Amino acid sequence: MNLDSADRKFGWMEKRQQMKETLQLFIDSLKDELYSLSQDIWSQPELAGNETHAHDRLVRFFSQRDQNWTVQSHYQLPTAFRITVLGTPAEEAIGGKINLIQAGAFTDVDLVFMAHPAQQDASFLPTVTIAEVSVKYHGKASHASAYPWEGLNALDAAVLAYNNLSLLRQQLKPEWRLHGIIKHGGVKPNIIPAYSELEFYLRTPLLKDLCDLKARAEACFRAAAVATGCQVEIIYPTPTYYNILPNATLANLYESNGKALGIEFPEQPASFSGSTDFGNVSFVVPGIHPFFHIGTGALNHTEEYTEAAGAEKAQLYALRTAKALAMTAVDVVCCPDLLLQVREDFNRARLKLEE
Numbered sequence: 001m002n003l004d005s006a007d008r009k010f011g012w013m014e015k016r017q018q019m020k021e022t023l024q025l026f027i028d029s030l031k032d033e034l035y036s037l038s039q040d041i042w043s044q045p046e047l048a049g050n051e052t053h054a055h056d057r058l059v060r061f062f063s064q065r066d067q068n069w070t071v072q073s074h075y076q077l078p079t080a081f082r083i084t085v086l087g088t089p090a091e092e093a094i095g096g097k098i099n100l101i102q103a104g105a106f107t108d109v110d111l112v113f114m115a116h117p118a119q120q121d122a123s124f125l126p127t128v129t130i131a132e133v134s135v136k137y138h139g140k141a142s143h144a145s146a147y148p149w150e151g152l153n154a155l156d157a158a159v160l161a162y163n164n165l166s167l168l169r170q171q172l173k174p175e176w177r178l179h180g181i182i183k184h185g186g187v188k189p190n191i192i193p194a195y196s197e198l199e200f201y202l203r204t205p206l207l208k209d210l211c212d213l214k215a216r217a218e219a220c221f222r223a224a225a226v227a228t229g230c231q232v233e234i235i236y237p238t239p240t241y242y243n244i245l246p247n248a249t250l251a252n253l254y255e256s257n258g259k260a261l262g263i264e265f266p267e268q269p270a271s272f273s274g275s276t277d278f279g280n281v282s283f284v285v286p287g288i289h290p291f292f293h294i295g296t297g298a299l300n301h302t303e304e305y306t307e308a309a310g311a312e313k314a315q316l317y318a319l320r321t322a323k324a325l326a327m328t329a330v331d332v333v334c335c336p337d338l339l340l341q342v343r344e345d346f347n348r349a350r351l352k353l354e355e
Contacts (some may be wrong), residue, residue, distance in 0.1 A: 018329045020257070023155060025324055035315045037061055042310040048093035055079040057184055058087055060345045076103040086112075088277075095349040096278040098239040101284055111250075111332060111342065112327045113285035114278055117309060117318075121263050122291045123251040128177070128203045129210045130275035136163060136233040141194035143287050146221045152190030155185045157228040158196035164184050164220035165200065177203040177273055203273060203299065242279035245349040249341040250288040250328065257327035261320050263292075274300075286346035288328070 001258075041054045059073045062083045072082040077099055081087040086105065090096035100106065118125075137158055142151030166176055172178070180200030186193030202217055204210045218234055225232035255265055278289045294314040298304035308314060330340050 010333075014320060016330060017344045019330050019334070023326045023330065024261075024323050027319055027326070031315070031319055033061075034319065035312065038315060038318070039310065046152040048090035048096075049077075049079065051079040051089045054271075055081060055087065055089070055263075076100055076105055076330055080105075091277050093238070095239045095241060095280070097279040098280050102314060106281060106285050109285050110339075111329070112278075112285050113329060114283055114287070115290050115292055115321045115325060116276070117294045117305075117314075118291035119293065119297065120291065121258065121265050121270055121293050123254045123258070123265065123288070124244070124246050125291055126205060126246075127244045127274050127276055127279055127289075128175075128205050128287050129207045129212060129243050129279070131202045131236060132238045133180075133200050133202060133214075133217065134233075134235045134237050135198040135200070137161075137196045137225060137228070137230045137301060138233070138236070139192070139196075139228065139230040142192045144190050144192050148192060152194075153192050154196040154228070154230050155193040157224045157230040158182050158185060160224035160227055161198060161221050164223060165217060168216060168220055172213070172216075173204075173209075175205050176209070177201070178213065178217060189269070196291075203275060205243060206353075207240075210240065239277075239280070241275045241277050242283055244276065244289050245282040245333070246277045247282075247286055247288055247342060247345045247349070249338060249345050250286070250332070251290075253328045253331050253338070254288055254290055254324055257331070258321075260327075261323055263320060272312070283350070286342050290321070290325075292303065292317055294318070 002193050020084070022249065036263065038058065046054060047054065050096055052304050055078075059071055059081050062069060062081075062085065063071045074085070075082040077090040077096060079087075079095060080100060082105070085087075086100070086109075088097045088100055090099075106112070129333060135158075137154040139152035140150070140152035142148060146153070162180070162182060164313045165180070169178065175272070178200060180198055182196065184195060184197040185197050194208055198221075200217065204213050204308065222233055223236055224230075258265065276289070278287070281287060282289070294308060294317045295311070296305065296308035296314075330344060
């Protein structure tokens with residue numbers, strides 16, 4: 001490298017650092033507005049697909065900014081939106097991002113960044129695939145005391161299926177998971193139930209393993225129907241959530257920027273059983289989905305964690321994560337070589353799935 005090229009490289013690195021510092025200051029300048037926005041949404045929780053208040057509040061927030069942004073409300077889905085930001089609702093129950101993929105929302109996107117609160121900071125955690133299955137048994141009602149032989153007990157089928165899956169667990173790989181409930185078991189004790197329903201979640205670390213687990217679970221469901229004489233329906237009401245594909249380049253950049261802001265990254269756990277529809281996005285666009293600590297040891301999806309997420313100190317961790325993501329975006333956007341590495345990581349991860 002000659003002196004001229006070295007000077008140019010150093011000058012460009014200096015400009016990149018200046019851009020990062022400018023972004024940090026900009027995020028800090030909005031902290032009060034962002035906290036108010038966060039509190040407003042946190043104080044009015046809404047179920048999947050019905051996040052109308054959150055949608056309207058966020059669209060209004062972005063519409064009031066000075067930038068010349070095009071704000072598209074109700075983008076492809078009733079509660080999704082698109083600006084510099086893609087608002088993707090219904091992660092937990094419906095898989096909003098999967099619907100947006102099918103609608104073409106990511107076709108003109110080069111990279112996707114998202115962060116999720118957790119118990120620790122991590123640039124990557126190996127999420128698992130998940131399939132939701134609804135199992136319905138149809139039997140025949142009869143008086144349970146006077147004419148029990150006339151009935152076909154759908155509740156017996158549900159109980160057998162539940163026990164079948166409980167026994168199946170000892171034959172599964174340690175990292176595989178299946179868990180569920182009996183949603184409907186009958187009407188009255190003196191009537192043999194003509195209908196029962198179960199809901200189960202099936203999880204595996206890799207998408208290719210899920211087919212095996214589904215086949216084994218379905219055999220358990222059908223065996224219960226045969227044993228009781230009931231008819232069975234096996235339905236997958238929501239799309240399968242894929243595991244997140246790793247991207248080493250983005251993860252390393254995020255960790256580097258995070259450490260510069262004081263984020264500590266403890267040793268990554270060997271396994272993680274969470275699932276997200278971001279996994280499906282990572283199969284079509286290179287991306288990163290870091291997790292971040294919010295100042296509590298409470299576990300996700302508990303009342304304690306909900307309370308902690310609304311605390312003021314959690315805002316500091318969220319803003320720090322936003323800065324690290326923005327800084328990572330600067331690195332990739334301003335350095336074509338890094339963007340090329342990100343795409344190569346993405347292609348390698350996709351090819352590995354076929355092995």
